[in-house]
Amino acid sequence: MRKIIIAIDGYASTGKSSLAKLLSSHLNYTYINSGSMYRAITYYAIRNKLIPLTKKNINSLIGLLSKIQLDYKINKSTGFSDIYLNGSNLESEIKSLEVSNYVSSVAEIPKIRKHVVEIQKSFQHKGGLVMDGRDIGSVVFPNADLKLFLTASDHIRAKRRFDELINEGYEINYDDIFNNIISRDKKDTERKDSPLIIPKDAVVIDNSKMSIIDQLNFIIKLIKSRFNF
Ligand code: C5P
Numbered sequence: 001m002r003k004i005i006i007a008i009d010g011y012a013s014t015g016k017s018s019l020a021k022l023l024s025s026h027l028n029y030t031y032i033n034s035g036s037m038y039r040a041i042t043y044y045a046i047r048n049k050l051i052p053l054t055k056k057n058i059n060s061l062i063g064l065l066s067k068i069q070l071d072y073k074i075n076k077s078t079g080f081s082d083i084y085l086n087g088s089n090l091e092s093e094i095k096s097l098e099v100s101n102y103v104s105s106v107a108e109i110p111k112i113r114k115h116v117v118e119i120q121k122s123f124q125h126k127g128g129l130v131m132d133g134r135d136i137g138s139v140v141f142p143n144a145d146l147k148l149f150l151t152a153s154d155h156i157r158a159k160r161r162f163d164e165l166i167n168e169g170y171e172i173n174y175d176d177i178f179n180n181i182i183s184r185d186k187k188d189t190e191r192k193d194s195p196l197i198i199p200k201d202a203v204v205i206d207n208s209k210m211s212i213i214d215q216l217n218f219i220i221k222l223i224k225s226r227f228n229f
Pocket of ligand 1: 012013034035036038039103104105107132133134135136184185188
């Protein structure tokens, strides 16, 4: 059976990574969360006092890219890849609101995008890949076999994110989460370099009223009909 590349793009907190994990497990494919790379670089910038992103700090961060080693290693307890920055597992740290508040400003820097996209493209050889993000179907894998674009109402997205972070033990407030989601969407759709767009050939899924299993069933049906699986 041919192994395909599935690109999942969409607005913040539309459940892309939960769906991508479920889908990749179902198909026995590799899953890569592309946003975790931008988040890890943002974490590094915060730790190295390169925030606020003044011109000088942006140049320093770009100059340090060659010193930022990003790797994915399978976490045996979850079965999914965790992101490592220079050997340290950052899977939990990158979800903080502090990282979320700066990540879209880091992700709009063209030299950083170029660097990250090159790493992302290298996963193509794996065969059998699900990658989620903002520019996967438009820039990273414009020839992806299947492109999905997720959307959902603003409040439903904020509530999902809020619940997820509360469950992980973060002390957060709903309005901060709501505002973060709206401002990231604005930055991501308005940036000059690889903005978040709906690729022409993408299947748009509004999952405001769909469970994750509804979404999985819909996609599996789609894959069976398109690719003769
Ligand atoms: O997917 P996640 O919400 O973790 O991504 C965090 C941020 O990283 C996004 O809001 C966006 O600014 C950036 N990003 C991006 N391109 C991607 C994935 C994420 O610009 N492919």
